[in-house]
Amino acid sequence: MRTNLSVEEALELVLAEARGELATEELPLAQALGRVLAEDLPSLVDHPDQDDTAIDGYACRQVDALSAGPESPVRLRVVGESPAGRPFPGEVGPGEAVAVFTGAPIPRGADAVVRVEDTRREGEYVLLFAPASPKDIRPKGDDLRRGEVYLRRGDLLTPGRLGLAAAMGHPRLRVFRRPRVGILSTGDEVVEPGEPLPYGGVYNSNAYSLLGLVWEAGGEPVLLGKVPDRPEALREVLAQAGPLDLLLTSGGVSMGAYDVVRQVLETEGQVVFWKVRQQPGGPLLMARLGDLPVLGLPGNPVSSMVTFFLYGRPFLFRLLGRTDPPYRSLRAKALTPFKGARGKRVYRRGVLSFEGGLVVRSTGNQSSGVLRSMAFGNALVVLPPDGDVGTEEEVEVIPLTFVL
Structure with missing residues (x-):
């Protein structure tokens, strides 16, 4: 077992435990938001599928409208119209125009469009007070080209990407299944919210903070409840946990006589490492119980998160x-000072904002038991070992994506 690792060393070992490949499933578009694509996605269509107009106006031949101006309007005969979805079937000839509406195909024979604001309709004619231009014509395939890959395996399906998949013509998407992540709290003092709180007790906030973090990171949380500080109780829950891709435990990983998670994993599993040179969260543990990776998180609420x-x-x-x-x-x-720690990388909680530039201020009390700092802070302020940061100094920050 390795111990007293740097943050980089610990992260490398954690990532090495993410082995194998998840199964995939096919979902309709309406159910795929927030999932991760399991295959490259080419466009099934050109978009637009032919040259179309980006504005409302009149399509004509550019040569017929070159001289149009406020004092010298050009008069063209309107031979039809082309709303989106109902293309004009004919062809635009010399001295002619077709009324076009945003998204409509450009009629054959036309190569320019004049904005409706620069025209005046007079019966079957239209007066142009500005030259027609090709700049407001969107060429075929300007957005998407058939066969070209725009979304790739591993891409998170955000609202914009979901719309892009639909625009490419895909009604269903193949995605990775969500990793199943067991969440287990330990400690005799831990009780569920809503139960009477005994003297010295604490409500099980970690389970629900971690549930939210797992969902937000793309996993499927599986609440396993809490176990008391007895090795046999922990063994029983672990034996009945079912198929998981990762087990998270909170508490029981330090050096105390009642830190049963570390004790059980040391005797019945393989501990990859224990303790990282960081604050908060130094007693972090990574282990493997058979084929199941286990991340043993500290019990303090901030450290756990x-x-x-x-x-x-x-x-x-x-x-x-x-x-x-x-x-x-x-x-x-x-905008406020941040205090480091001897020999450890420190993660303070801060409020990041833009005030003529990016600035960050402390959330206040930085104790690892003050959960408010994770509820109302939106960034981690990163301090190197033995490094304090004073007011007006530049500092590294990591935005907390789950609150931004």
Whole structure:
């Protein structure tokens, strides 16, 4: 077992445990939002399927309207109209125009359009007070070309990408199934919300914070309840957990006599590493119980959320083969000081905003038991080992995607 790792070393080992490939399923478009594509997606059509107009106006031959101006309008005979979905069947000849509406195909013979605002209709004629131009004609295939791949395996299906898949003509999409992630809380002091809170007890906030984080990262959370600080109780729950792609435990991974998760995994599984040089979340543990990867998160609410975001989220992204990174780093100016820690990388909670540039301020109390900092903060402020940051200094920040 390796111990006392750097953040980079720990992340590398966590990602190495994301083995194998998830099964796939085919879903109708209406059910595919937030899923991850399992295959490249080519367009089945050209879009537009022929030259069309980007504006309402009149289509004509550009040569017929070159001299049009406010003081010298050009007069053309209107021979028809072309609404979207009902193309004009004829051809535009010299001295003629067709009324066109946004999205309508450009009639044969026409090569320019004048905006309706620059015209005046007079019976079967139209007066043009500006030259017609080809710039408002969208050429065939301007957006999509048949056979070209626009969405790729591993792409997250956002609202825009879902619309793009529909525009390409796909009624159903093949996606990876969501990884099933077991969530298990430990501790005699933990009780479910709604139950009477005993002296020294604490409500099980970790299970629901992690449930939200797992969903947001593309997984399917499986709540396994909580177990008391007894090894046999933990063994029983683990034996009945069912098929999982990842098991998250919160609490029980430190050095105390009642930290049963670490004890059981050391005797019955294979511990990959324990302890990372970071704050909060130093007692993080990665293990494998048979074929099941186990990420042992600390029990403090902030530590649990931060370590999942930094390690569990990348694990799920790797398992899903996602093309986007699990998180991004930015630079911002600190409006409040942030204190580091000796020999550890520190993740403080901050509020990131744009005030003529990116700035970040502390959420206040930075204790790992203050869950409010994760509820109302929207970024992690990253401090290197032994590094403090003063007001007006630049600092690295990681936006928390689940609150932005």
